[in-house]
Amino acid sequence: MGTRLSEIPKAYDPQIVEARLYKHWIEKGYFTPKIDCTKQPFVIIMPPPNITGELHLGHALTATLEDIMTRWHRMQGEPTLWLPGIDHAGIATQFVVEKMLAKEGKTRHDLGREKFVERVWEWRQKYGNNIAEQHKRLGASCDWSRERFTMDAGPYRAVRTTFVRLYEKGLIYRGERLVNWCPRCTTAVSDLEVDHKDTNGNLWYVRYNLKDSSDFITVATTRPETILGDTAVAVNPNDAQYTHLVGRTVVLPVVGREIPIIMDESVEQAFGTGAVKVTPAHDPIDFETGQRHNLPIINILNPNGTMNENAGPYRNLDRFECRKQLVADLEKEGLLVKVEPHQHAVGHCSRCNAVIEPWVSKQWFVKIAPLAQPAIAAVADGRIKIIPERFNKVYLNWMENIRDWCISRQLWWGHRIPVWYCRDCNEMNVAVEEPKKCKHCGSTRLEQDPDVLDTWFSSGLWPHSTLGWPDKTEDLDYFYPTSVMETAYDIIFFWVARMIMMGLENMGDVPFRTVYLHGLIRDEKGEKMSKVKGNVVNPLDLIDKYGTDALRIALSTGTSPGNDIKLSDSKLEASRNFCNKLWNASRFILGNIDETSNIDLSKAKLTIEDRWILSRLHRLIQHVDQSMKDFQFGEAFREIHDFVWGEFCDWYIEISKLRLKDKENSPLPVLVHVLDTSLRLLHPAMPFITEEIWQNVRPLLGGDVAESIMISPYPTADVSRIDDEVEKRMAIAIDIVRAIRNTRSELHVEPAKWIEATIAVTADMKQAIETQAQSIEILARARPLTIIDTAHERPDKAKTIVLSGAEVILPMSGMVDMNVERTRLQKEIDGCTNEIARLEVRLADEKFTSKAPAQVVERERGKLTALKEKLATLNERLSEL
Ligand SMILES: [Zn+2]
Ligand SMILES: [Zn+2]
Numbered sequence: 001m002g003t004r005l006s007e008i009p010k011a012y013d014p015q016i017v018e019a020r021l022y023k024h025w026i027e028k029g030y031f032t033p034k035i036d037c038t039k040q041p042f043v044i045i046m047p048p049p050n051i052t053g054e055l056h057l058g059h060a061l062t063a064t065l066e067d068i069m070t071r072w073h074r075m076q077g078e079p080t081l082w083l084p085g086i087d088h089a090g091i092a093t094q095f096v097v098e099k100m101l102a103k104e105g106k107t108r109h110d111l112g113r114e115k116f117v118e119r120v121w122e123w124r125q126k127y128g129n130n131i132a133e134q135h136k137r138l139g140a141s142c143d144w145s146r147e148r149f150t151m152d153a154g155p156y157r158a159v160r161t162t163f164v165r166l167y168e169k170g171l172i173y174r175g176e177r178l179v180n181w182c183p184r185c186t187t188a189v190s191d192l193e194v195d196h197k198d199t200n201g202n203l204w205y206v207r208y209n210l211k212d213s214s215d216f217i218t219v220a221t222t223r224p225e226t227i228l229g230d231t232a233v234a235v236n237p238n239d240a241q242y243t244h245l246v247g248r249t250v251v252l253p254v255v256g257r258e259i260p261i262i263m264d265e266s267v268e269q270a271f272g273t274g275a276v277k278v279t280p281a282h283d284p285i286d287f288e289t290g291q292r293h294n295l296p297i298i299n300i301l302n303p304n305g306t307m308n309e310n311a312g313p314y315r316n317l318d319r320f321e322c323r324k325q326l327v328a329d330l331e332k333e334g335l336l337v338k339v340e341p342h343q344h345a346v347g348h349c350s351r352c353n354a355v356i357e358p359w360v361s362k363q364w365f366v367k368i369a370p371l372a373q374p375a376i377a378a379v380a381d382g383r384i385k386i387i388p389e390r391f392n393k394v395y396l397n398w399m400e401n402i403r404d405w406c407i408s409r410q411l412w413w414g415h416r417i418p419v420w421y422c423r424d425c426n427e428m429n430v431a432v433e434e435p436k437k438c439k440h441c442g443s444t445r446l447e448q449d450p451d452v453l454d455t456w457f458s459s460g461l462w463p464h465s466t467l468g469w470p471d472k473t474e475d476l477d478y479f480y481p482t483s484v485m486e487t488a489y490d491i492i493f494f495w496v497a498r499m500i501m502m503g504l505e506n507m508g509d510v511p512f513r514t515v516y517l518h519g520l521i522r523d524e525k526g527e528k529m530s531k532v533k534g535n536v537v538n539p540l541d542l543i544d545k546y547g548t549d550a551l552r553i554a555l556s557t558g559t560s561p562g563n564d565i566k567l568s569d570s571k572l573e574a575s576r577n578f579c580n581k582l583w584n585a586s587r588f589i590l591g592n593i594d595e596t597s598n599i600d601l602s603k604a605k606l607t608i609e610d611r612w613i614l615s616r617l618h619r620l621i622q623h624v625d626q627s628m629k630d631f632q633f634g635e636a637f638r639e640i641h642d643f644v645w646g647e648f649c650d651w652y653i654e655i656s657k658l659r660l661k662d663k664e665n666s667p668l669p670v671l672v673h674v675l676d677t678s679l680r681l682l683h684p685a686m687p688f689i690t691e692e693i694w695q696n697v698r699p700l701l702g703g704d705v706a707e708s709i710m711i712s713p714y715p716t717a718d719v720s721r722i723d724d725e726v727e728k729r730m731a732i733a734i735d736i737v738r739a740i741r742n743t744r745s746e747l748h749v750e751p752a753k754w755i756e757a758t759i760a761v762t763a764d765m766k767q768a769i770e771t772q773a774q775s776i777e778i779l780a781r782a783r784p785l786t787i788i789d790t791a792h793e794r795p796d797k798a799k800t801i802v803l804s805g806a807e808v809i810l811p812m813s814g815m816v817d818m819n820v821e822r823t824r825l826q827k828e829i830d831g832c833t834n835e836i837a838r839l840e841v842r843l844a845d846e847k848f849t850s851k852a853p854a855q856v857v858e859r860e861r862g863k864l865t866a867l868k869e870k871l872a873t874l875n876e877r878l879s880e881l
Pocket of ligand 1: 186354
């Protein structure tokens, strides 16, 4: 061997190791793929986090899963690209910077557009790299040399080119439509940015008098101020009570405007009085009714949510103040029939929580149906696979009902719409580059549309704009379509659907082959994490406390696609313990190797336990390979974890200690082989600790070995190592040890104490057990250990455990002081009996069962059942003594 191993530190210190290794990996350029046309690349484009973002656990999960895939594919020798980026996040960023200005007592209007945008750029320089730095701490092996920002020159040109092309194809148009309007942000927001919250409101019943008549009709509304914008009253044609009124005219209360009573099938007879007011400018259903009947559209709101000139006497009042005054006025005039409490959903801005108003305004739209059709086909015919599969239906259902997409936002931060209006001929100029003069009349008096594009317009282009589109670049040619889009399931419509539509439109091919949707992270009680609840956890704090690898393993182990994940301190602690276990086992193995050690597996003489651990290892590799291919990362790493902890550390290493000094039968070749392989198996999930240990293993491996674990090959199964017979024989020995250990702990036998044990085995298993007798003795601390044939006479007062193929007989006297144990058990039985009696009284009390909350009663019942079971076990134990 030649090299003598340097002593590796006693304890694993993630803080020191992580920073050093990450820097080293970057310097070596391992994260940057080499384009090789003979190989199929593996590509993930990272969902770009918002620049406003601080890393939260959702990002940590995204980064962990994507890094697992990336590292796994890289270790398979594929050119692997994980491209990172950041989103300018129009509305979110503008909101944050406006809040910052507010602290200085300013609004964006005080600064003006240009200065304000400058401030946002400054802010971006200062904070925009936070999230990248945080990703580095997570060990993300993305190619930072290809990092992109949605407002970079490349993506910027992609956005403008797409806009112009869609416009020229007639797929982008400008129109007066009803949009969701946030009066606080003074911009349109998409349907997806509106949170519908159940609110306790009122239903006001208002009397509209008929013109030139003492007759009247009563309508019900949840927003009385919109009366000012009514242009009709509608009734259902089948509603007999109103047939005689259809075609008549009513006079609007307060403002005195005259409007018709019309018939429309959409009116629900059961709602309110069955007669409804129609306000096309401020309600989506009314807007459509208005279109069908050619009703005028009367807008009563200013952009900031105050009433405009159409509101007559209420002009300039805030919308909610107007509501109050109008209701008071109606009451005064005797037109308010009644008020009923009414619970209904009210839309709130997901950014600032202001109540959203449906509002008619001039906006830009993408005509979505022609883009949706190919995107539906791509998923329906399997060119894009969604994992988990149940989201296929959700996607298809949503896409089939998709409506035109309002892409203009009345914001200052974002991609400005590439449309210039001519002040002389009033025509539009739509172009990628700013035109010098009007193409219609030659005038130079041009003015750019003030609006910016919805953020999702640029992120919809992400998989091809990051690779160089609209240019024909080598990257675009080689890396598109990408392999996997990995993101949270709640973003499938916001983003995934748009990338599919835009990718197909611009590139003529799908943007990715697989969509992997992960779940949301919840706290240990299963609650969603939110600032309001105060249960948000900063991943960096967890990294400081437990180390990156522990956090990554806690996030990825035992999770499955599309299902929410519970994260608890105990899970993180267990993960950290696993890191320590791995570290200590490695130290033990490496500490026993010197220059005279033979560690060549091909020359080793293998014992039954050697053959067993190798068989288990290669069977594990087979399973892991399948799980990784099936995107079942949680399952893959749970299996590796269980193998390393249970079979390798707790079993094989322990029994190998018996022959460490045996030069003829040394376990070292197997120990080194299994350690090296386990480290490589674990590397995608636990990059740091595995590299740190592996650098100590590497000099032992000989031959042509990679310089880093992250570019060494992922293990492949050697099926010739898999041996069912050996596994079966060892399984019995393991079962015996487990049974003895369980009994010891049940009876509180001191760990250091040796106890007597007899094992009765069937003839065919006798030899197998005999060869493992010494291991069983050591691991179960059972001595003397006697192996007998079955049907032997049993010792009196013994605990017997029946296993398949063997019976374990443990004399009580050897384990416990009978008198002490009897007293102890009796005490426990008494305590248990008292508690049962107390609970029974409580549950028999009708006052308690009828008044306490159902879940409390349920909990008490559960306690009672558990106690009764415990009592039975205790009594059984006592009778055994
Ligand atoms: Zn808002
Ligand atoms: Zn012109």
